[in-house]
Amino acid sequence: GQNIDQPTEMTATEGAIVQINCTYQTSGFNGLFWYQQHAGEAPTFLSYNVLDGLEEKGRFSSFLSRSKGYSYLLLKELQMKDSASYLCALMDSNYQLIWGAGTKLIIKP
Amino acid sequence: IAGITQAPTSQILAAGRRMTLRCTQDMRHNAMYWYRQDLGLGLRLIHYSNTAGTTGKGEVPDGYSVSRANTDDFPLTLASAVPSQTSVYFCASSAQAGSTDTQYFGPGTRLTVL
Numbered sequence: 001g002q003n004i005d006q007p008t009e010m011t012a013t014e015g016a017i018v019q020i021n022c023t024y025q026t027s028g029f030n031g032l033f034w035y036q037q038h039a040g041e042a043p044t045f046l047s048y049n050v051l052d053g054l055e056e057k058g059r060f061s062s063f064l065s066r067s068k069g070y071s072y073l074l075l076k077e078l079q080m081k082d083s084a085s086y087l088c089a090l091m092d093s094n095y096q097l098i099w100g101a102g103t104k105l106i107i108k109p
Numbered sequence: 110i111a112g113i114t115q116a117p118t119s120q121i122l123a124a125g126r127r128m129t130l131r132c133t134q135d136m137r138h139n140a141m142y143w144y145r146q147d148l149g150l151g152l153r154l155i156h157y158s159n160t161a162g163t164t165g166k167g168e169v170p171d172g173y174s175v176s177r178a179n180t181d182d183f184p185l186t187l188a189s190a191v192p193s194q195t196s197v198y199f200c201a202s203s204a205q206a207g208s209t210d211t212q213y214f215g216p217g218t219r220l221t222v223l
Contacts, residue, residue: 042214095207099151
């Protein structure tokens, strides 16, 4: 079966850097997605990794290690608007998304 | 419109009543999905449709049905609502099924079953 783990909640300071980890076990893998979800809103796409390594997109970067079943989302120069939940989702062998429960990120001034 | 719309935004429903949640997309995406989101749990797939005229069951299909008469619309029906179906429901779409295409989400419907 599949399993995805990510921390329930994290707190960080405005202007700092935060790393949100995601570990997974799966028998089939077609990539890993990160989404951002503000309270009361829809999830919105942030990044997709299918190969090992780091993908950088402005203040956000995502890393994948397939051999370790591990990914992280790195947020730099944190802003108050980055307060949201961050959802990790793996795409299984049937191209269906399996979702983690999400990490609620709280940014303090 | 741009993207996906859902209706209603929220609804309070008596147990045993029938309810249809509407979802419409204007991106001409082939694949559409219905998820529910509950506190402390990840999004869970209810039903999906790879293309107009076809549907499939996801992880938690019991108590729900869907239809896909055309490309744009993908309604979700609760035949006889129960309190455990209280949740936030999200509709999503992607360009092609069976691919790594990004899924785009509608704004959600908050449903309370009493």
